[in-house]
Amino acid sequence: MLRLEHLRKTYGSLVAVDDVSLEVRKGEVFGLLGPNGAGKSTTIGMCVGLVSPDSGSVEIGGVGAPTTDAVRRHLGVAPQALAIYDDLTGAENLSLFGRLYGLGGRDLSDRVHRALDLVGLMPRASDRAGKYSGGMKRRLNLAAALVHDPPLLLLDEPTAGVDPQSRNNILDTVRDLARAGRTIIYTTHYMEEAQRLCDRVGIIDKGRLLCVGVVDDLVRAHGGKSVVRVERAGKHERVETDDPLREIATVLAHVGPDGPATGVHIERPDLESVFLSLTGRSLRD
Amino acid sequence: MGVLADIRATFAIAWTDVRLLLRDRAAAFFTFVFPIIFAMFFGFMFGGGGGERGKIEIAVVQLDQGPAATAFIEDLKKTGEISVKMVPTAEEAEAMVRKGEVIASIVLPSTFQKDFDNLLSTGKGPKLEGFVDPSRKAEAGLLEGRLNELAFRTMGKSFSDPAKMKQNLAKVKESIAKASDIDNSRKILLGAALQNMDSILDDNQKQAAAGKSDALSDPMANFRPVQVDLKELTRKRVGPTNSFEVSLPQGIVWGLMGCVTAFVSTLAHDRQRGTLVRLLSAPVSRWQVVGGKALAGFISCMLVQWVLIGLFAAVFNVKLTNPPMLLIATLASAFAFVGVMMFLSVIGRSGEGSAGFGRSVILVMAMIGGGTIPIFFMPKFMQTVSSASPFKWAVLAIEGALWRGFTPAEMMYPLLVLCGIGVVGFVLGVMMFRRAMKT
The missing domain is CATH 3.40.1710.10 (abc type-2 transporter like domain)
Known part of the structure; x- marks a missing residue:
C-alpha cells in the first residue's frame, strides 16, 4: 500500500530522515515509534507530498507519488498539530475538508455525520471547535482525516496531550478502522499504544530506521531476557531468564535460608527495552 | 477532479476565510511600531524638516x-x-x-x-x-x-x-x-x-x-x-451633489484597509495552527489555496465597498451617475488591495507577527495615500511618495466614476496603476509563499 525507498531529507546540516526504506502492507496498522525529533513527522510529510525528499521515493497503492491530486485522494492525514478551525463548528470543519476532496451535497452531509459519529462527536456537531476540550479537538482532527473515506490513513501522534477517555476513544476508533480494512500508519512515542494497536512497528531515531517487524519478534530479537524479581524476608533477588514461568515455579518450590518467597514479579521485555537496547537511551529521553 | 470541482474547492477555502472573518470579534490591537511611524510621519508633516511645503x-x-x-x-x-x-x-x-x-x-x-x-x-x-x-x-x-x-x-x-x-x-x-x-x-x-x-x-x-x-x-x-x-x-457635469460624494471614496478605502488588515494574518494563522498542512495535503494545488484566500479577500473588499456605496446612496442621496464605471473602479481597487494583502500575508511567520506588520504597513500606506491627511497638504516629496500607495489611486478611480466624470480613457490610468499593484503584490506573494513552503 505504501512503499518508501531510501528516503532522505536534510535541513541545512541537520539530517531529518536518513535512508529510510519500508513497506506498509494493505490493511495493516504500522507503527512508527520514536522519540520527539526522531524524524517521524518529516517522514509523514514526505508520505503525503508536503515535504520534498532530497532523494528516494514514495509510492502509494501502486498508483504513484503523492504529488498528484489523484494520489492524494487516497490519503487521509491527521497532523500532529490540531489542524482544525476553532471558529467553525465540528460539522463545518468536516464539510470544508470534505469539499476539498470533491465531496458535496447529500453525500458530503452523510459522510460528515458518519465521521462525527465514529469519533463520538455527533452530539457536539453544531458547537464551535474552539469550545471543545483538548481530547475532543483531537477526535475532530482524526475525523477530518476520515471524512472522505480514504484507504490509507496517516495519523501523526493522534493522542498527543489528550485525557485517558479521549485516548481510549481514539485508540478504539483506530482499531475499528483497521478492522474495516483501512491501512494505517501511526506515529507515536508511546510504546503502549504501539504495542496495543500495531501489527508491525518500525523504530526510528535520529532520522534512521533502526528496525522493522512484528512487536513480539522485535522484543524477542532486541528486548533481552525477562526479569523475575523475588522478595524473601524483605530481601530482593533479580533473576534474568528466557522462561519466566519456569523460573517462578522453581522459586516458589524452593525454600531458602530466609524462608519462602513472599513476593514474585515478572518484568517482560517490551518496545522500551528494544529501543534502549538499540540506542542506549530511553524513548522518553 | 474536474475544473468545476477545483472551483468548488477554491470557493470552499474562500468561504471559510470569509466566515472566519465574520466570526472574529477580537479587538484589533496595534504593535509598538505603528506609533513610532505615526509620530515620524507627523514630525515630517509639521516639523518643517521635510523640505518644500506643498503648493x-x-x-x-x-x-x-x-x-x-x-x-x-x-x-x-x-x-x-x-x-x-x-x-x-x-x-x-x-x-x-x-x-x-x-x-x-x-x-x-x-x-x-x-x-x-x-x-x-x-x-x-x-x-x-x-x-x-x-x-x-x-x-x-x-x-x-x-x-x-x-x-x-x-x-x-x-x-x-x-x-x-x-x-x-x-x-x-x-x-x-x-x-x-x-x-x-x-x-x-x-x-x-x-x-x-x-x-x-x-x-x-x-x-x-x-x-x-x-x-x-x-x-x-x-x-x-x-x-x-x-x-x-x-x-x-455630473456631481458631486453633496459633500458625502466627496467623503464616500475616503470611507471606502478605509473599509478596504479594514479588509486587508483582517485577512493579512490568515495564511500565517493557517500555518501556525496546522490547517495549512491539511489544506496542502488535500488534492488541491498551492495556487488554489492561495487563490482561495485571495478570493476571500476580494469578496470581502467588494462587499465592504458596495455596502458603503449602497448606504450612502440610500441614506445620503449620493448619486450613482455611472454604475458600470463605478463597478470597474471598485473591482480594480479590490484587486489592488488583495494584491497588497497577498504580499503582506506571507511575510510574517506567526499570525500575530503578520497582523502587526500588516496593520503597520497598511496604516502607513493610508497616511501617505491621503487616507488621513489630504495629499495637497503634504510636503512635495511626500506627494511624490504617495503615488506608491493604492489608497491614492483607489480614491481617484472611485471619485472618477462617482463625480469627476472621467471618460473611459481618463479612467485607464488609475485603473492600470491599481491593477499593476494587484498583479505585483499577488505574484510576489505567491513566489514567497512557494519558497516558504519549500523550507
Missing part, C-alpha cells in the same frame, strides 16, 4: 501673449504657494482638474491685454475663467484672492508708467468724445474731470516721490482688476 497646483492657459498677460503669469509663478503648469488649451486644463492633477484651471483670454488696457475706460478688467476641484474649495478661495492681488500688482506697474497712464487717459477722453449717448454739457464736465485726474496723478506722483502715501489707494479698496470666475468642475 496649490493650477493649470494656466495663456491665449494672449501680450506683456500684461505674461507679467501676470510671471508674478503668479513667483508666489510661494502657487505652482503653475502651463498648458496649451482650456480643454487640457479642464481635464487636468478632472483627473485631480491640479486643483484649478485658469484661462487668460485672448482679449486680456485689450481688456486690461481698457480697464479705466470700461470699468471691467479681463475675465479669468476656469474650473476648480470641488473637493478643494478652501484652496479655491485662496487662489481667487491671490489672482486679484496679482492683478493689482500688474495694474500698479501700469500706473507707475506715466506714458502708459497718459495713453490710457487719452483713450478714455477719446471714447467720451465719440460717445453718442452723452450730451455735450456732460462731455465738458467729464473732460474737466479727466483733466483734474491728470493733475491728481501728477500730484500723486510728486507725493510718492516725496515718500507720502498713494492718495488713490483708498478709493480703490473694493476695486477688482480681474474678474475671476472659477466654476466647480463637476457641477457642470
Whole structure:
C-alpha cells in the first residue's frame, strides 16, 4: 500500500530522515515509534507530498507519488498539530475538508455525520471547535482525516496531550478502522499504544530506521531476557531468564535460608527495552 | 477532479476565510511600531524638516501673449504657494482638474491685454475663467484672492508708467468724445474731470516721490482688476451633489484597509495552527489555496465597498451617475488591495507577527495615500511618495466614476496603476509563499 525507498531529507546540516526504506502492507496498522525529533513527522510529510525528499521515493497503492491530486485522494492525514478551525463548528470543519476532496451535497452531509459519529462527536456537531476540550479537538482532527473515506490513513501522534477517555476513544476508533480494512500508519512515542494497536512497528531515531517487524519478534530479537524479581524476608533477588514461568515455579518450590518467597514479579521485555537496547537511551529521553 | 470541482474547492477555502472573518470579534490591537511611524510621519508633516511645503497646483492657459498677460503669469509663478503648469488649451486644463492633477484651471483670454488696457475706460478688467476641484474649495478661495492681488500688482506697474497712464487717459477722453449717448454739457464736465485726474496723478506722483502715501489707494479698496470666475468642475457635469460624494471614496478605502488588515494574518494563522498542512495535503494545488484566500479577500473588499456605496446612496442621496464605471473602479481597487494583502500575508511567520506588520504597513500606506491627511497638504516629496500607495489611486478611480466624470480613457490610468499593484503584490506573494513552503 505504501512503499518508501531510501528516503532522505536534510535541513541545512541537520539530517531529518536518513535512508529510510519500508513497506506498509494493505490493511495493516504500522507503527512508527520514536522519540520527539526522531524524524517521524518529516517522514509523514514526505508520505503525503508536503515535504520534498532530497532523494528516494514514495509510492502509494501502486498508483504513484503523492504529488498528484489523484494520489492524494487516497490519503487521509491527521497532523500532529490540531489542524482544525476553532471558529467553525465540528460539522463545518468536516464539510470544508470534505469539499476539498470533491465531496458535496447529500453525500458530503452523510459522510460528515458518519465521521462525527465514529469519533463520538455527533452530539457536539453544531458547537464551535474552539469550545471543545483538548481530547475532543483531537477526535475532530482524526475525523477530518476520515471524512472522505480514504484507504490509507496517516495519523501523526493522534493522542498527543489528550485525557485517558479521549485516548481510549481514539485508540478504539483506530482499531475499528483497521478492522474495516483501512491501512494505517501511526506515529507515536508511546510504546503502549504501539504495542496495543500495531501489527508491525518500525523504530526510528535520529532520522534512521533502526528496525522493522512484528512487536513480539522485535522484543524477542532486541528486548533481552525477562526479569523475575523475588522478595524473601524483605530481601530482593533479580533473576534474568528466557522462561519466566519456569523460573517462578522453581522459586516458589524452593525454600531458602530466609524462608519462602513472599513476593514474585515478572518484568517482560517490551518496545522500551528494544529501543534502549538499540540506542542506549530511553524513548522518553 | 474536474475544473468545476477545483472551483468548488477554491470557493470552499474562500468561504471559510470569509466566515472566519465574520466570526472574529477580537479587538484589533496595534504593535509598538505603528506609533513610532505615526509620530515620524507627523514630525515630517509639521516639523518643517521635510523640505518644500506643498503648493496649490493650477493649470494656466495663456491665449494672449501680450506683456500684461505674461507679467501676470510671471508674478503668479513667483508666489510661494502657487505652482503653475502651463498648458496649451482650456480643454487640457479642464481635464487636468478632472483627473485631480491640479486643483484649478485658469484661462487668460485672448482679449486680456485689450481688456486690461481698457480697464479705466470700461470699468471691467479681463475675465479669468476656469474650473476648480470641488473637493478643494478652501484652496479655491485662496487662489481667487491671490489672482486679484496679482492683478493689482500688474495694474500698479501700469500706473507707475506715466506714458502708459497718459495713453490710457487719452483713450478714455477719446471714447467720451465719440460717445453718442452723452450730451455735450456732460462731455465738458467729464473732460474737466479727466483733466483734474491728470493733475491728481501728477500730484500723486510728486507725493510718492516725496515718500507720502498713494492718495488713490483708498478709493480703490473694493476695486477688482480681474474678474475671476472659477466654476466647480463637476457641477457642470455630473456631481458631486453633496459633500458625502466627496467623503464616500475616503470611507471606502478605509473599509478596504479594514479588509486587508483582517485577512493579512490568515495564511500565517493557517500555518501556525496546522490547517495549512491539511489544506496542502488535500488534492488541491498551492495556487488554489492561495487563490482561495485571495478570493476571500476580494469578496470581502467588494462587499465592504458596495455596502458603503449602497448606504450612502440610500441614506445620503449620493448619486450613482455611472454604475458600470463605478463597478470597474471598485473591482480594480479590490484587486489592488488583495494584491497588497497577498504580499503582506506571507511575510510574517506567526499570525500575530503578520497582523502587526500588516496593520503597520497598511496604516502607513493610508497616511501617505491621503487616507488621513489630504495629499495637497503634504510636503512635495511626500506627494511624490504617495503615488506608491493604492489608497491614492483607489480614491481617484472611485471619485472618477462617482463625480469627476472621467471618460473611459481618463479612467485607464488609475485603473492600470491599481491593477499593476494587484498583479505585483499577488505574484510576489505567491513566489514567497512557494519558497516558504519549500523550507
